[in-house]
Amino acid sequence: MSELSVNHLLGIKYLKKSDVDLIFETADHFKEVINRPIKKVPSLRDITIANLFFENSTRTKLSFELAEKRLSADVINFSAAQSSVKKGETLIDTVNNILSMKVDMVVMRHPNPGAGVFLSKHINASIVNAGDGAHEHPTQALLDSYSIRERLGEVGGKNVVIVGDILHSRVALSNIYALQLQGANVMVCGPKTLLPKYIDKLGVKVETNLKKALEWCDVANMLRVQNERMDINYFPSTREYSQQFGVNKALLDTLDKEIVIMHPGPINRGVEITSDVADSDQAIILEQVQNGVAVRMAVIYLLASKIKQ
Secondary structure: OOOOOOOOEOOHHHOOHHHHHHHHHHHHHHHHHHOOOOOOOOOOOOOEEEEEEOOOOOHHHHHHHHHHHHOOOEEEEEEHHHOHHHHOOOHHHHHHHHHOOOOOEEEEEEOOOOHHHHHHHHOOOEEEEEEEOOOEOHHHHHHHHHHHHHHHOOOOOOEEEEEOOOOOOHHHHHHHHHHHHOOOEEEEEOOHHHOOHHHHHHOOEEEOOHHHHHHHOOEEEEOOOOHHHOOOOOOOOHHHHHHHHOEOHHHHHOOOOOOEEEOOOOOOEOOOEOHHHHOOOOEOHHHHHHHHHHHHHHHHHHHHHHHOO
16 A cells, blocks of 8 residues: 655645645545445544644634544544633643643644644654644645546646735645646736735746636636734725625636636635625535545545554
8 A cells, every 4th residue: 555755744845746646546535435324434443633723713623523533533622722822831732731642643723834843843643734824734735636636637737826815825835836746837816915025936927917817727716815814904905805806707707718716715705706606616615625524534544544553
């Protein structure tokens, strides 16, 4: 049996193309499992996983938890908002306390970039990065690529535009790495103020005109504006942002082809995407959610099989 080249999933930039292929093949198998009447497999009955969320999350946390339970793992949930972290406990203390309960794997979301890498060097458990600050969100990028592969047959050679708040988005960075690894062409599109200064070093095309970007692409991944990460105003008003960078049905109808619309959620309906687009056949947003469970099952299963050795 082939195995992952890594012991942790800290970011897409540490993966090889063969790792992504293996995760997707494994996810295909689990997708079939979660569509059965009995959605559970006993694969990880002897594995204990701690979900440590130092930042609020609904969808990612639920998706990981469901993936873990579908694999029959024992799950411990930890939310920093209600924890000793508020009393000044350090990250390593928190995790060591949880590890002393004999945990095999830690799924962690943390506001600081690099928190997962730091942890992987200090503790003896497999780490899955569920989002570190505005840095990476590897499982989201994997499920996005998996969803493109499912809809279009393959990712290689496809033109994918990521639209919106690139500056504050961990989804954008992980997606750029994942798409390039698989041979897709990547463009970013958004207001100049929301494009990071280093963007040209990532080998992506940059476009500030949404219509041109949509004419170029096969897939548009619409990101939400992350108001909670903004300390200053990056654009005049939400209405103006929506007029320039929001996708609506009328705009899609002006294109001479049908493109695939994606969104990592949560959606700000009427801002980056209108309801008639979000709920249309062109959108694969609900497929992304379903695929998220299968892909996370695959990641956890493949990492756990390395622990068991």
